[in-house]
Amino acid sequence: MDLLHSDDVERRIGARSFARLLGDWRPPTGRGISAALADRVRLLVLDGRLPLQMRVPAERELAGALEVSRTTVAAAYEILRDGGILHSRRGSGSWTQLPKGSAEAGMSSPFSPHGDRTLFDLAHAALPAPAEELRRAAAQAVQDLDAHLGGHGYDLLGLPGLRAAVARRFTARGLPTTPDQILITAGGQAAIALVLATLVNPGDRVLVEHPTYPNALDAVRARGARCVPVPLEPTTAGASAWDLDLVTAAVRDAAPRLAYLVPDHQNPTGALLDGAGRERLVALARRTGTPLLIDETLAELTLTDPSPLPVAAHGAPDSALVVTVGSAAKVLWGGLRIGWIRTAAPMVRRIGALRAATDLGGPVLEQLLATRLIDDLEPVVRARRAELAAARDHLLGRLGNTFPGWVPSRPSGGLSLWIDLGAPVSSRLVGAARREDVLLAAGPRFGLAGAFERYLRLPYTLRRDRVEPALDRLVTAWHTLDEAHPETEPTAVA
Ligand SMILES: Cc1ncc(COP(=O)(O)O)c(C=O)c1O
Known part of the structure; x- marks a missing residue:
């Protein structure tokens, strides 16, 4: 199964593949449907799930695949054009792009979050150096x-x-x-x-x-x-x-x-x-x-x-x-x-x-x-393992208290939990968390065709004193899901 057709002339994505990639994007109330569609497309582009310079389906085709009116798709594309996510050539189609300014986002953009102490970077499952x-x-x-x-x-x-x-x-x-x-x-x-x-x-x-x-x-x-x-x-x-x-x-x-x-x-x-x-x-x-x-x-x-x-x-x-x-x-x-x-x-x-x-x-x-x-790896490995086992157990304990409805894995190794959120809201949670300065990787980053919208990867790599403030922000994000707009800058993942 692959979504993207490329040929010598251009890269384009078909309406059915696009609909699959969009996953579960409809707003729960049915209101604001064009904005919700535009938000999901924006997230896919900024997340790297929809490549740049990819031709998106014509309005009529996408409307058919999504079973919405053509006006809904037209309005969503208009929002995306205004936001710089799509550019169009009259009569020939629309292509994805990054909004102006995001590439120059500076030293502490989510693509390059160096030393930005205000960001909680949980998009990279990685530890600080053994100094x-x-x-x-x-x-x-x-x-x-x-x-x-x-x-x-x-x-x-x-x-x-x-x-x-x-x-x-x-x-x-x-x-x-x-x-x-x-x-x-x-x-x-x-x-x-x-x-x-x-x-x-x-x-x-x-x-x-x-x-x-x-x-x-x-x-x-x-x-x-x-x-x-x-x-x-x-x-x-x-x-x-x-x-x-x-x-x-x-x-x-x-x-x-x-x-x-x-x-x-x-x-x-x-x-x-x-x-x-x-x-x-x-x-x-x-x-x-x-x-x-x-x-x-x-x-x-x-x-x-x-x-x-x-x-x-x-x-x-x-x-x-x-x-x-x-x-x-x-x-x-x-x-x-x-x-x-x-x-x-x-x-x-x-x-x-x-x-x-x-x-x-x-x-x-x-x-x-x-x-x-x-x-001379053995001492580092031993210290890492002890540190990570404690960090995993601490995070699992705190999650149990804070998000009792979530079902996390309890991995026997590695750096992250894989959490069943109980509802297909991962992308919205990641968008809401971004507003709270917490960088995360949404479940669908790890799959094809918009799968894993119910899942979130949560690394246990934060320093112990940063876990609590990060969880506080996640709680705020979880309670503001319905207003969430996806992040506005691309996010790197490791
Ligand atoms: C499974 C897996 N493979 C490869 C990599 C990339 O490793 P590196 O940082 O050495 O390029 C990562 C990093 O997150 C990873 O998790």
Whole structure:
């Protein structure tokens, strides 16, 4: 299922796909229907769910698909034109755009919320740096730099020392790995994009969990490929799990070029795939020749039981059929912008050759810093796990008191709760929260076709003293939903 048709001339979205993407947008009272439609379109554009320069359906077609009058759609489009979200050319259609001014929103826009203490950023599920360890490693890295200054500093595959450190960490986690199986990237997202660029062609299908990590969905779309969503099934209250029969059937029926999966504390549900499930996945990949792109970005953040072995350890340690991507962002710090790809050595070289089309390697100093940190990761991991388990339990306790109607997951790892709000109001809640200076990612960011409007991802990454004021603001937002207008600036999510 994919929503967006692109061709050489223009990108456009059909009326039925658009109606699906809009989801449940109608106002509860039926009044203000054009404004509500305009609000939802604005949110989709600012949220990145509806790409820029996308031609929207003609008024008559959309009116038909939504079963509203043409006047309603015409009025909504007029509001969007006035607000700078649509631009039209007489007689030829309307296209999405960002309103003037939002791109220049400044240093503390939600796309770049640096040091803005008035914002509660819960759109990024990410922790502050482990400051002491980072400072120490940075001082050591400056010393280490000397050994590199005589060379040109380029390396498509990454510094050998860092590749070796990442390989040692995989080996310590139960997956024997050599440095030639590792390629260093500018973060997990860059790793995903590189693997897609190597293995997927425009028009191919890519199997994804539903819900899943939004920037991966964007990367699949940016590659011109189509997502095949496989639902994660609700299990007990708030929890989700893979139905591997469904995954198997989707691989058989849709013949995807690749399956992108996040088996370790899946973003956003927090679900963890057990060892038997991992074994089945690898067997499926082998049987059908479908490569697995396994995203381990959250794998180190297990809060309770020991983690299952990495997927590739289940019968494919040297196979190019399993390509694992990982990142220093969640266990260490997003600001490092260091990630990696682990797969068979020949595939590493193939991906490395392709990388030159985008960039020519990572910064040496950051790689030296990451080497020091990864070589001494265990104390940081232990501290992180304890800190996060306490933060998760604290937030769950406070939510139980504050929003008794919400049903949150209780994940065994990762950084976020996935909350069933009990009603399809996530986008409106996110809009209302934005007015209270709380940035959030609405449920539909994590899905296709407007799904997950009942859900909210809520990270437990805020400092303890900021949880209470953030919850106070969420309470205000929850009680002002009906007046909510979606946010007015684009929001980045991680
Ligand atoms: C599942 C998943 N994959 C990849 C990434 C991107 O990681 P990075 O910040 O290293 O690019 C994230 C970040 O939120 C993530 O949650």
